[in-house]
Amino acid sequence: MEPLKIEIKKSELRPDVSIWHFSGELDSASVEPINKNFNKFLQGKQFYAIAEMSKVTHISSSAVGELMGCRQVLNEKGGDLVIAGLNLDIKTKLNQLGATKIFKFHNDLRTALNAYTWNVEQKSENVWLSFPPELTFVPPVRQFVSRIARQKGYGQRDSFRIETIVDEACNNAVEHGAPDKLRDIELFLKIDRTKLEIEVVNLSDPKKIDSLKAISKSILGTEEKKFERGRGLALIKMLSNDLAIDFSGKGTTVHVTKLREE
Amino acid sequence: MKNETPYIFKVKIPSHVDYIPPIRKFIAEVLQIKGFDSKFSFRSEVIVDEICYNAVMYGSQSMDATVDLVCTVYSDRAEFQINDQGGSKENVQRLKSAMEQRNEEFEKQVEYFKSNKGLGLEIVRMLSAEFDLKIGKDNVTSIRVVRKREEI
Numbered sequence: 001m002e003p004l005k006i007e008i009k010k011s012e013l014r015p016d017v018s019i020w021h022f023s024g025e026l027d028s029a030s031v032e033p034i035n036k037n038f039n040k041f042l043q044g045k046q047f048y049a050i051a052e053m054s055k056v057t058h059i060s061s062s063a064v065g066e067l068m069g070c071r072q073v074l075n076e077k078g079g080d081l082v083i084a085g086l087n088l089d090i091k092t093k094l095n096q097l098g099a100t101k102i103f104k105f106h107n108d109l110r111t112a113l114n115a116y117t118w119n120v121e122q123k124s125e126n127v128w129l130s131f132p133p134e135l136t137f138v139p140p141v142r143q144f145v146s147r148i149a150r151q152k153g154y155g156q157r158d159s160f161r162i163e164t165i166v167d168e169a170c171n172n173a174v175e176h177g178a179p180d181k182l183r184d185i186e187l188f189l190k191i192d193r194t195k196l197e198i199e200v201v202n203l204s205d206p207k208k209i210d211s212l213k214a215i216s217k218s219i220l221g222t223e224e225k226k227f228e229r230g231r232g233l234a235l236i237k238m239l240s241n242d243l244a245i246d247f248s249g250k251g252t253t254v255h256v257t258k259l260r261e262e
Numbered sequence: 263m264k265n266e267t268p269y270i271f272k273v274k275i276p277s278h279v280d281y282i283p284p285i286r287k288f289i290a291e292v293l294q295i296k297g298f299d300s301k302f303s304f305r306s307e308v309i310v311d312e313i314c315y316n317a318v319m320y321g322s323q324s325m326d327a328t329v330d331l332v333c334t335v336y337s338d339r340a341e342f343q344i345n346d347q348g349g350s351k352e353n354v355q356r357l358k359s360a361m362e363q364r365n366e367e368f369e370k371q372v373e374y375f376k377s378n379k380g381l382g383l384e385i386v387r388m389l390s391a392e393f394d395l396k397i398g399k400d401n402v403t404s405i406r407v408v409r410k411r412e413e414i
Binding site for chain 2: 013014107108110111113114117125126127128129130131132136137139140141143144147148151152184
């Protein structure tokens with residue numbers, strides 16, 4: 001039987017988060033040391049903690065109950081207690097006890113810290129992709145973006161609309177791009193909990209640039225004339241919350257903002 | 263190898279496991295579009311998953327770290343190059359040790375990788391024709407993997 005050890009440290013990567021390193025067995029005798037350490041922790045005025053449990057070999061129901069109590073106190077103060085690194089056997093047992101409905105579990109410490117940055121700090125994350133200007137590559141690109149949205153918690157409806165926006169923007173970039181296909185198409189994503197910003201940049205075909213400008217003016221409402229082409233941009237405008245097109249320089253930049261609805 | 267213009271795909275993602283499934287699926291789909299069969303595409307997906315996971319878990323010290331993947335597709339092969347922003351000394355040492363196990367007997371290798379979490383890299387090595395690791399300044403790590411089309 002391995003004796004229980006509890007060590008509380010500030011995270012080096014995020015000093016506003018405390019890491020509670022547990023090792024050994026969390027049996028009924030662990031309730032008192034958990035409580036003692038928790039009271040000491042509260043004096044530090046930090047209310048977000050990650051219980052790192054990769055070296056834990058057993059957790060009793062009384063220890064789970066004590067940790068639930070700690071979490072409740074932290075929740076009341078606007079913080080949280082999440083669990084990271086727990087092995088599969090113990091996690092399965094905790095699932096049977098219903099603890100997975102109460103605690104958030106993360107596979108490792110880094111993932112728990114990333115979740116803190118995303119959920120609590122609500123920081124945005126950036127992705128950049130460059131691909132050859134060919135229509136055959138548009139389906140994997142649009143699905144790549146849609147999968148990112150799903151992975152980051154966006155609903156099916158939102159991700160499908162995002163996929164449609166990316167499809168239209170990338171198809172336009174390929175179709176109206178420079179005919180020599182020397183420069184790849186660039187896609188920038190900025191995603192946070194509330195919105196996704198998409199930017200598609202391509203080198204424009206000089207022969208098409210004037211008609212593109214006219215179509216975009218019509219769609220963006222600065223000119224009344226209607227065009228046969230440009231349905232893709234109109235669709236993007238309908239599905240998004242903001243659409244801006246920039247023709248400065250040799251390239252075209254389509255910037256779309258889509259707010260999370262679900 | 264033929265002198266041809268390859269298709270190049272470059273991706274920069276935050277160092278976060280959430281981005282690994284979309285990126286590996288993207289590469290698998292691109293390879294199928296370029297005429298590689300589903301077995302090649304799936305095995306490449308495994309390679310991308312492993313090298314991305316290593317870069318995220320062991321090659322990133324700051325919370326703002328990013329991971330760069332370049333996939334170059336030729337008619338007879340696909341090349342993957344992944345760069346991270348530098349891991350801790352311990353993780354880089356583990357990576358080096360995992361690479362050094364190449365010369366050991368198979369049973370010893372399996373034993374080592376199972377006990378040291380280096381199994382991912384061993385899988386990558388098994389599935390690829392070339393596999394190189396470079397550790398630069400500040401422990402910045404670069405892994406290059408070449409996978410050749412089997413039916414040619």
